[in-house]
Amino acid sequence: xxxxxxxxxxxxxxxxxLLEWLxxxxxxxxxxxxxxxxxxVFPQAELREAGYHALWKGQRSWNGVAILTRGxxxxxxxxxxxxxPGDEQSRYLEAAVDGIVVACxxxxxxxxxxxxxxxxxxxxxxxxxxxxxxxxxxRHPVVMAGDWNVVPTDFDIYNPRSWRKDxxxxxxxxxxxxxxxxxxxxxxxRKLHPQEAIYxxxxxxxxxxxxxxxxxxxxxxxSDELSSCLQAxxxxxxxxxxPHASDHAPTWVQLDLGRLAxxxx
DNA sequence: ATGCCTTGTACAACAAGA
Numbered sequence: 186x187x188x189x190x191x192x193x194x195x196x197x198x199x200x201x202x203l204l205e206w207l208x209x210x211x212x213x214x215x216x217x218x219x220x221x222x223x224x225x226v227f228p229q230a231e232l233r234e235a236g237y238h239a240l241w242k243g244q245r246s247w248n249g250v251a252i253l254t255r256g257x258x259x260x261x262x263x264x265x266x267x268x269x270p271g272d273e274q275s276r277y278l279e280a281a282v283d284g285i286v287v288a289c290x291x292x293x294x295x296x297x298x299x300x301x302x303x304x305x306x307x308x309x310x311x312x313x314x315x316x317x318x319x320x321x322x323x324r325h326p327v328v329m330a331g332d333w334n335v336v337p338t339d340f341d342i343y344n345p346r347s348w349r350k351d352x353x354x355x356x357x358x359x360x361x362x363x364x365x366x367x368x369x370x371x372x373x374x375r376k377l378h379p380q381e382a383i384y385x386x387x388x389x390x391x392x393x394x395x396x397x398x399x400x401x402x403x404x405x406x407x408s409d410e411l412s413s414c415l416q417a418x419x420x421x422x423x424x425x426x427x428p429h430a431s432d433h434a435p436t437w438v439q440l441d442l443g444r445l446a447x448x449x450x
Numbered sequence: 451a452t453g454c455c456t457t458g459t460a461c462a463a464c465a466a467g468a
Contacts, residue, residue, distance in 0.1 A: 400468075
């Protein structure tokens with residue numbers, strides 16, 4: 186099973202790019218972020234035509250997440266990250282797909298920092314830590330996939346100097362990430378490619394794509410059960426080089442679910 | 451220190467992204 190995460194940066198404007206990627210790479214599950222669209226204009230029919238069922242949670246102008254599945258339909262588990270009923274930003278969607286729990290998340294950017302947006306980022310991350318702990322203890326096979334807006338280490342960015350004050354590199358953001366790994370989760374890309382500079386985002390400024398000046402901020406974290414199923418992980422960088430591309434590239438894992446305990450081979 | 455570029459909203463110019 187191939188599970189991917191892709192920050193599309195506007196699903197209406199990005200639909201041709203999204204459809205081309207789905208057709209070429211055929212992910213079984215695709216977690217999308219930054220739909221930037223209300224629920225009513227989500228391109229359900231076009232995606233259905235391409236062979237994908239969808240769950241989505243939109244919002245006007247900003248945020249918005251979706252889970253696409255090929256073959257079986259995803260069964261929605263929750264549409265909000267627990268812990269703050271007053272949080273109205275569409276950043277979390279969780280579903281069961283073929284016996285796996287898929288959490289699609291869009292962690293707040295947090296800039297400028299310090300300030301209220303950075304406070305929101307950290308409090309959102311605290312809520313995620315709480316919920317991740319519950320998911321871990323459930324012992325279900327879980328993948329948490331999305332745009333985490335965290336550059337885990339200085340190895341995950343082309344040059345940390347000019348980003349030192351950015352919310353994505355702050356020690357507080359990285360400490361939350363480390364605490365998550367401390368719960369036991371596997372950072373799939375790093376597990377399989379420990380020595381390789383791998384990026385998932387290249388901003389639109391300063392010809393950063395052309396110079397490969399990227400950041401690794403889109404991540405897939407695997408629970409214990411799923412980490413033993415991990416066969417391959419990568420980034421579909423060709424998508425970033427297409428005309429009219431998102432500033433993120435799809436990031437994915439290939440899992441051999443036959444290795445799950447209790448499953449027929 | 452700021453803009454760089456892009457999207458959405460709405461139709462000018464700003465908010466937000468990272």
